[in-house]
Amino acid sequence: MEIGWLGALLMGLFGALHCVGMCGSIAGVLTFSLPEQIRNEPGKLLGYLLLYSGGRLLSYALAGGLAGTFGAGVLLTVSPQFGHQILLLLATFIMLAAGFHLAGWFPGLANLEKAGAPVWSRLEPLGRKLLPVQRPWQALLYGMIWGWLPCGLVYSALFIALAQGGFLAGMVFMMLFGVGTLPAILLTGVFAHRFMRLARNPRIRMYAGLLLILLALLTLAYGWGRSPWDSA
Amino acid sequence: MSQDSKLLGDSPQFTALLRSLQVASATDVTILLLGESGTGKEQLARFIHDNSARRNGPFVAINCAALPEQLAESELFGHRKGAFTGAVADNPGRIAAAAGGTLFLDEVAEMSAAVQSKLLRFLESGEYQRVGDSACQRAEVRIIAATHADLPARVEEGRFRQDLYYRLNVVPFQVPPLRERAGDVPLLIRQLTRQLAEHHQLEAPRYTPEALEQLERYSWPGNIRELRNLCERFLILFSGKTVDVGNLPAEIRIPGRKRWHVRLPESGLRLEELEQELLLQALEQTGGNQSRAARLLGLSRYAFIYRLKKYALL
Numbered sequence: 304m305e306i307g308w309l310g311a312l313l314m315g316l317f318g319a320l321h322c323v324g325m326c327g328s329i330a331g332v333l334t335f336s337l338p339e340q341i342r343n344e345p346g347k348l349l350g351y352l353l354l355y356s357g358g359r360l361l362s363y364a365l366a367g368g369l370a371g372t373f374g375a376g377v378l379l380t381v382s383p384q385f386g387h388q389i390l391l392l393l394a395t396f397i398m399l400a401a402g403f404h405l406a407g408w409f410p411g412l413a414n415l416e417k418a419g420a421p422v423w424s425r426l427e428p429l430g431r432k433l434l435p436v437q438r439p440w441q442a443l444l445y446g447m448i449w450g451w452l453p454c455g456l457v458y459s460a461l462f463i464a465l466a467q468g469g470f471l472a473g474m475v476f477m478m479l480f481g482v483g484t485l486p487a488i489l490l491t492g493v494f495a496h497r498f499m500r501l502a503r504n505p506r507i508r509m510y511a512g513l514l515l516i517l518l519a520l521l522t523l524a525y526g527w528g529r530s531p532w533d534s535a
Numbered sequence: 536m537s538q539d540s541k542l543l544g545d546s547p548q549f550t551a552l553l554r555s556l557q558v559a560s561a562t563d564v565t566i567l568l569l570g571e572s573g574t575g576k577e578q579l580a581r582f583i584h585d586n587s588a589r590r591n592g593p594f595v596a597i598n599c600a601a602l603p604e605q606l607a608e609s610e611l612f613g614h615r616k617g618a619f620t621g622a623v624a625d626n627p628g629r630i631a632a633a634a635g636g637t638l639f640l641d642e643v644a645e646m647s648a649a650v651q652s653k654l655l656r657f658l659e660s661g662e663y664q665r666v667g668d669s670a671c672q673r674a675e676v677r678i679i680a681a682t683h684a685d686l687p688a689r690v691e692e693g694r695f696r697q698d699l700y701y702r703l704n705v706v707p708f709q710v711p712p713l714r715e716r717a718g719d720v721p722l723l724i725r726q727l728t729r730q731l732a733e734h735h736q737l738e739a740p741r742y743t744p745e746a747l748e749q750l751e752r753y754s755w756p757g758n759i760r761e762l763r764n765l766c767e768r769f770l771i772l773f774s775g776k777t778v779d780v781g782n783l784p785a786e787i788r789i790p791g792r793k794r795w796h797v798r799l800p801e802s803g804l805r806l807e808e809l810e811q812e813l814l815l816q817a818l819e820q821t822g823g824n825q826s827r828a829a830r831l832l833g834l835s836r837y838a839f840i841y842r843l844k845k846y847a848l849l
Contacts, residue, residue: 325551329558331706336562410717413547420550427557434561452554455547 307467310522311460311476314398315483317511318405318456326484327491329449330355333442336435351442352489358446360481363457364474366450367464371473374465390466391526398519401459406512407505412455419453426451450481543578544723546716552708553582559706560586565658567703568681570710573760576681577641579710584637589677592636597629599650600642607650609666612657618667630663634674643703644684644695655699678703713755713762720751723759727766740769742778749780753787811846814839 319326333355334342341347379386403409430448433441460480464473543549559566560583568576577596584594602610609618613628630638640646646654657663658678662671680703689695713719724742732739742750755761765787769778780788817828817839829839843849 325555328555328706328708332555332559332562332564335564335705410547413551413717416547416551423554427554430558431561434558435563453551 307463307522307526308476308479310398310518311463311479312483313518314401314456314460314463314515315480316486317483317514318401318460319484319487320405320508320511325454326449326452326488329452330488330491333436333445333449338435338437351436351439354439354442355446355449356481356485356488358443358448359450360446360478361443362447362450363460363477363481366457366461367467367477367480368470368474370461370464371467371476372470374467374473375469378465387466387468391523394463394466395519395523397459397462398522399516401456402512402515402517402519404455404512405515406509408512412459415455415458416453418458419451422451423453543575543582544716544719546711546719548711549716549719552579552710556583556708557586559583559708561588563587563677565677565703565705566679567705567707568679568710569686569707570681570683571712571756571758572683573758574710574712575759576710577639579708580637580639580641580679580681583679584639584677587637587677589636593633594637594639595629595633596639596641598641600645604647607647608653611650612653612663612665613668613672614666615668618665622667626665628665630657630674630676631672633676635676637677637679640678640680642682642684643680644682644686644689646695648696651696651699655696655702658699658702713758714753718751720753720755720762721747723762724750724766727763728770731763731767731770735770737770738776740773740776740778743780745780746778746783749783749787807846810842811848814842814846814848 330352334348334352337348337351341351374390378390382389400409400412404412426448430445433445433448436442436445457480460477464476467473467476543553556566556579566580566583568579570576580596581594584590597611599607609622609626609628611629613626613631614622616622616625640654653663657674661673661675663674664671686695686700686704690697690700713723721742724747728739728742757764765784769782773782775782813832814828817831818825820831821827825839825843826836829836832839834842840849
């Protein structure tokens with residue numbers, strides 16, 4: 304597997320600790336607002352939870368595809384020779400920032416969330432009309448809206464998706480990032496309180512942050528001499 | 536974000552919480568708000584209510600810590616006339632008052648065992664009995680509970696029912712303390728000062744950027760409640776027009792200076808008894824070493840012994 308893609312998966316997996324406060328609670332609300340007959344059947348419940356997250360991942364993938372296209376099209380036009388290196392440096396810088404943020408050493412990254420607030424204020428009322436969810440398509444649609452919830456970590460991943468070289472690569476990167484968030488989000492939906500305590504543990508957050516920092520440096524070292532457009 | 540939410544704060548930590556509460560408000564899920572005292576949990580509960588389909592119904596708040604144990608049951612569930620001495624008229628209770636709306640149970644960890652058990656029954660079946668009434672009542676109410684206590688620890692200690700904990704802890708939300716809300720202190724100072732100035736019909740003082748910076752560095756153990764009190768104090772008692780660093784209280788002006796938050800019991804206490812207790816605890820902690828005990832209390836050995844003699848503890 305590409306180290307960049309492994310990075311996306313791990314960034315989602317460990318970065319999701321940061322999201323537990325907001326997305327974890329939303330996952331809990333969405334789980335417990337389902338009708339009782341769905342909640343009482345584990346198979347059905349899991350299906351609905353996967354639909355919520357599936358919708359979220361679809362939105363991530365769409366945003367990743369757009370970011371990949373933008374990165375490939377615009378930035379490489381600006382500098383075809385050094386475009387890849389510039390984007391890789393940008394991606395490394397953002398991933399480092401996400402690592403420092405997760406470890407609690409750079410709270411400023413959360414300000415990125417303000418950028419997405421106008422989009423969310425338009426989408427949130429649409430999502431509200433789908434709640435409480437009664438049908439599978441509502442869960443999928445709500446998940447797609449949920450995917451646009453302002454989140455510093457998702458925006459960091461999107462910046463990295465810029466460097467992926469095109470629509471498909473950007474899409475895969477964000478999809479894998481989303482897959483990485485699944486364990487945390489699915490677990491918080493059911494074991495909210497226990498998981499919230501774990502995620503608030505500064506030591507655990509610090510280790511997760513350090514891992515992202517290491518991953519960012521590895522991605523830079525591995526990707527510096529290679530261009531994603533070479534293999535495309 | 537609505538105008539209401541703007542009133543509360545603008546930091547990423549707080550707006551993230553408001554966004555998730557907005558989602559929660561579109562459902563009827565029981566919410567548990569966790570956070571330190573003074574973080575504005577009641578305003579957040581009201582925010583959920585105002586953004587929910589129940590916004591036209593009543594919002595009833597009850598502080599479980601402020602209710603005397605013998606009154607809590609009748610206050611929450613109601614009573615019939617003559618149910619006990621002093622029950623001179625029927626009282627429908629707060630649950631009935633919240634029917635079709637939201638019931639906010641603040642400081643829920645402080646509930647007595649008897650009330651916990653009745654509340655559990657209500658949460659499970661939607662039914663309850665008024666004190667002195669054999670008939671069952673029903674009410675359709677959304678519950679939002681809040682506490683600053685460590686509920687799992689209370690459960691372990693046997694002071695809070697585990698089954699009730701699971702019923703209330705459906706979706707917990709952690710309310711960030713003011714010190715973790717980057718940039719919110721200056722915003723809140725401006726808004727609170729403006730509101731309080733209108734209320735008291737007084738001219739609002741200005742805060743210099745240096746004073747605001749110092750205020751933002753302070754840890755605010757009492758959170759928004761403490762901030763509001765400070766704004767009110769400056770509005771009413773400060774004779775100048777501009778608050779500078781030098782005008783701030785010592786615990787804010789001098790970093791590292793601790794401010795103790797000991798809650799004075801409603802029944803009051805005798806200061807001398809408290810002093811004796813601290814003297815004894817210092818001696819206990821140091822195994823009777825008077826010099827070290829004196830240092831623990833910030834006293835000279837001479838002053839420490841003087842106090843021991845004063846209270847005949849020596």
